[in-house]
Amino acid sequence: MGDNIMRPAGRSAQQMRPLKLTRNYTKYAEGSVLVELGYTKVLCNATVEEGVPRFLRSHRQGWVNAEYGMLPRSTHIRITREASRGKQSGRTMEIQRLIARSLRAAVDLRKMGEFTITLDCDVIQADGGTRTASITGACVALADCLNYLVVRGKIKDNPMKCMVGAVSVGVVHGQVVCDLEYSEDSIAETDMNIVMMEDGRIIELQGTAEGDPFSQEQLIQLLAIARSSLKEIVQAQKAALEN
Amino acid sequence: MGDNIMRPAGRSAQQMRPLKLTRNYTKYAEGSVLVELGYTKVLCNATVEEGVPRFLRSHRQGWVNAEYGMLPRSTHIRITREASRGKQSGRTMEIQRLIARSLRAAVDLRKMGEFTITLDCDVIQADGGTRTASITGACVALADCLNYLVVRGKIKDNPMKCMVGAVSVGVVHGQVVCDLEYSEDSIAETDMNIVMMEDGRIIELQGTAEGDPFSQEQLIQLLAIARSSLKEIVQAQKAALEN
């Protein structure tokens, strides 16, 4: 495992791309965060609406949902607009389900009141890691949105349990690295998305051996590098929320 | 017709909102312009692809197409994502047809080679005038995209005939005003979108009497105010392209 292999832009294996979180990016949403991770840019808007989906009626709890989309030219080659094609791809559905599950883990839904918060994660520019950046940014938008409800007296206590961040890690040329950009992602032997709580416990783990299968040893290295990135991510989330 | 009625933000009847055109807003598109008109923000990306639609095969010409979308929370109240609903609304289709027709008027398609340029206009934030802002911004993105083709030797001469700009005008409380923002748009007696060439000739004219019908006299006033706004718009387009 060659630590000396050069990554794009000269990053070291455990070095994330610059992460920037801009709150109040648009003016209507109850939480609006532009997350930038290197060249990857995702706009995460939180919308709160009264009521919950049908299957939760009379459960006296709230709900958190997510939708994900890519602008047609957020990528090197233009992708067909899902709205004109008439359906969302399997990849899109998979990602928005992941984002929603991850953020529900951050909230005590029973203390949230009968509100539904929808997190729209729209990719402006994609250079790898859009789903993990979406989770990281949406968590801040969610915090703002919940605070909006508290400030207006709609819910008593903030039901946010903790920050939730996500990072992609992988094995590239046999080397365990964090925060893969597109040029790495497309050649990675293993590609793994990890969603963690502040304390390092795992919410979601999705690893795929695109090339060679991976061993338990490699998995533990991947988790270690993810845990270290997560610290930076949570720090950035908290710093953004304090501004 | 009371010129002394106060418009939002203290604008005069013939005063446009600040217009800002940012080129190269994203890095993959062959033309990428963020257009801001007051709080309205639209990202206009131009993509060039080889070949033309089937109905133009063997016509030895190019084609310009457009797609339009609104991010779900670009508006006060979240709108359903068209991709998840499985179809585009009539309004969306109407707008993207308007954008495409307007921009085809700016280009000599016969000198463009067998390329198709698609203009994706995605509304980040909507405060009235998204379709006209889209045309104004997309025209600059189209210019960049055509220049990209010329620079790479794909086409010999730039087939752009002139700048094309668009503005919304209307009758609000009996007063003819230009560049309506959302709070004006929603109460306007007449709402009109005008697309013009640099020289003031008209490409598209779409006027709707939402409240009272309008007279020919009012139409001429509306055209006059549009023509004056158009001068500013073309100036801004040219200034942006010179940077």
Place this chain on the structure above:
Amino acid sequence: MGDNIMRPAGRSAQQMRPLKLTRNYTKYAEGSVLVELGYTKVLCNATVEEGVPRFLRSHRQGWVNAEYGMLPRSTHIRITREASRGKQSGRTMEIQRLIARSLRAAVDLRKMGEFTITLDCDVIQADGGTRTASITGACVALADCLNYLVVRGKIKDNPMKCMVGAVSVGVVHGQVVCDLEYSEDSIAETDMNIVMMEDGRIIELQGTAEGDPFSQEQLIQLLAIARSSLKEIVQAQKAALEN
């Protein structure tokens, strides 16, 4: 502007094709009008239903809606049936929105009671001007339908404000002409659909420069010729209603 250029069928520039309005064309609809404009034939059926769309509940008003369709072989070349293709084209949506807006302008919705009237405009044979003929015919069907409600005591006073007619005008070979048939429409430099009230005030104005842009001078000529046609149209509508 060459007035001496021959139009198809020897019409003069300001001469409309023969217009025929046949009421009670089918027997179930509350208003049923076949409109024939030269070879263009559109069946306009008005249906009244109790209740209004969700967004109007508790507004104590009525609503007027429209749908438009072309029979697959109403045209020279068979077009795909939209029902089998699974969606309506952008053109269809654009037209039915135009028809609906135009007819809503003819009615005082607040005096209409909580009824929804749907105008189905189905093109039996198309030779240019189907959308304007639809509006002209649907207005008569709407009048019959409102009268049906008055006669049955469902509403007290007839809420129809005035007749609304529509005509297409354009610039063909540099000449301003009215009521374009298909062979003219397909080569027109400018194509404009105008919807007017009886008194000549404008409800909708949709002009497109397919070839060359048009000047304000031409616009005024187009309006003049439209206004003159409108007189004939309203006369025909009134004559039909008096039979």
Place this chain on the structure above:
Amino acid sequence: MGDNIMRPAGRSAQQMRPLKLTRNYTKYAEGSVLVELGYTKVLCNATVEEGVPRFLRSHRQGWVNAEYGMLPRSTHIRITREASRGKQSGRTMEIQRLIARSLRAAVDLRKMGEFTITLDCDVIQADGGTRTASITGACVALADCLNYLVVRGKIKDNPMKCMVGAVSVGVVHGQVVCDLEYSEDSIAETDMNIVMMEDGRIIELQGTAEGDPFSQEQLIQLLAIARSSLKEIVQAQKAALEN
């Protein structure tokens, strides 16, 4: 089985409604027939196109297809437009498959050349028997369309084998009757659609016991009454073609 029960409009059990076939009803289709059966009115347009569906390529034969639709207000109560609902109903699909199979039986496809003829049957007004009227009318439109090909030298000999007609028969109040109108159809114990060749042999037989099951004896009575109606129908078809 009471022959003395009065049918609507005083018809006898074996009496069809007046049948009228108007050829060249629209001007573009290669065959265009308006069929009127009492109040039921269906426009049957035949379109010929070069080529055959993929599954027939290199089979050196032709194909006959059919599509069926009802105008939204062809019925007592407005039905949703299938184009706007985004799909055709099971009933629609069932009917258009029946029409197509029936008409393919009228033609020697191997002598037809590689052409596809599509029969569009659009119901203008429905009062029972729309599917059988469609077959009866479409057969005449098909004959015109095949003749069009022969006259233009596209095919040598007319591949039409014979006329094909269809009639609905049924058991109403225990009485076997032919050509049910809507008020009978909706209460019939048995409803049967029969498609026959000129010589009385059967192409399609679709019988449904909506209320009570039917016996073989009743079936034979139903066939007898159908056969007698068919004679009238074929006579009318031939008379129409001779004009």
Place this chain on the structure above:
Amino acid sequence: MGDNIMRPAGRSAQQMRPLKLTRNYTKYAEGSVLVELGYTKVLCNATVEEGVPRFLRSHRQGWVNAEYGMLPRSTHIRITREASRGKQSGRTMEIQRLIARSLRAAVDLRKMGEFTITLDCDVIQADGGTRTASITGACVALADCLNYLVVRGKIKDNPMKCMVGAVSVGVVHGQVVCDLEYSEDSIAETDMNIVMMEDGRIIELQGTAEGDPFSQEQLIQLLAIARSSLKEIVQAQKAALEN
């Protein structure tokens, strides 16, 4: 009509393939029957739900519905999965409507209470006769499902009027045969599906002359052979229910 022509597997003209009905095939459905007819295998599951479709509200009766599907590789050549194609074929719709109508004839809906029973007929392996096998199997599943309601006291008396069975018959090489397998079905001159009550009366009759039209004489032979098969079918249904 050559009775001496050999059928596949040496069957005689009036000999059905072995019929096997396995009850309780899956464990959740209120009625679950695997029907095997030679190589044709269909799983028929009955589901009971409270309430009835909207159009029956306040009619104080029950409803029976059916859905039909083929597993993609139930056939020689894989067929596209309808779920991924986004719509059901016309054939599927036609079949599920036939199954539903046939089974509604077996039940006194007015004595069934406000329940809806859905019969899902899913073809595991297809070798001809899947729609008739579905009806035969679904009838047993329906009986189990109704019994389930009686046993639990949800309805007082079993509303089943009688067994309903179905068989396909046809003319192959001029010979009238019953229970066509795929290799016969694909070359049959006439193909007929007959649904009968125990007493031989007919519920549904759908005959199609794929090749040559058929005469009344042939129809009577087809009915005779169907009636004889039906006796075996009902016997098998009753035997299965007695186990």
Place this chain on the structure above:
Amino acid sequence: MGDNIMRPAGRSAQQMRPLKLTRNYTKYAEGSVLVELGYTKVLCNATVEEGVPRFLRSHRQGWVNAEYGMLPRSTHIRITREASRGKQSGRTMEIQRLIARSLRAAVDLRKMGEFTITLDCDVIQADGGTRTASITGACVALADCLNYLVVRGKIKDNPMKCMVGAVSVGVVHGQVVCDLEYSEDSIAETDMNIVMMEDGRIIELQGTAEGDPFSQEQLIQLLAIARSSLKEIVQAQKAALEN
């Protein structure tokens, strides 16, 4: 972590449900396996077709695809048929993508020739673990299908690299258990699907903390229990293939 908590049916934490693999379950598919895992039953059919998807043309390799579906009444409560709803759910898409990726890892696509193998996994009865059972069964069907190609001389050497098996593991009441059945799955704190090669290396890892997040320590326990189950699974796959 209480090893003494009783699991349903008295299973121990590391005890799988009985696994049964039946080959040649249907007669048309090139590989057809019914996999039964306790009450969970999935039919896995492999279909081979010539050619590859468009994006692989001229790559001189093969492709493996998968589709997944649940029969409507494979579950306690009937689920809507995706074919009639008109689209596949996000869950379905996610699962079929997982199955396909997992099985592609079992094959050297470059040695497979330009064939596409589609694995249809249709759930007959669901009691938890349908996606992992699908992978386990589909791997055997894939082996049969590849052998079919080798035997017919379509490909020279069998491109199967090794068996691939899958198992679900989880944390239930704080205890790490393998092969969750539905009653456990629905209350699990953590639910993890693991796809492994014969040698224990990981192909896919998808862990979700439905309730509490999980620690690295728990993850290692989950992997251990999965690895032990995998041995049994591969043994069963090999035994099935040897019969």
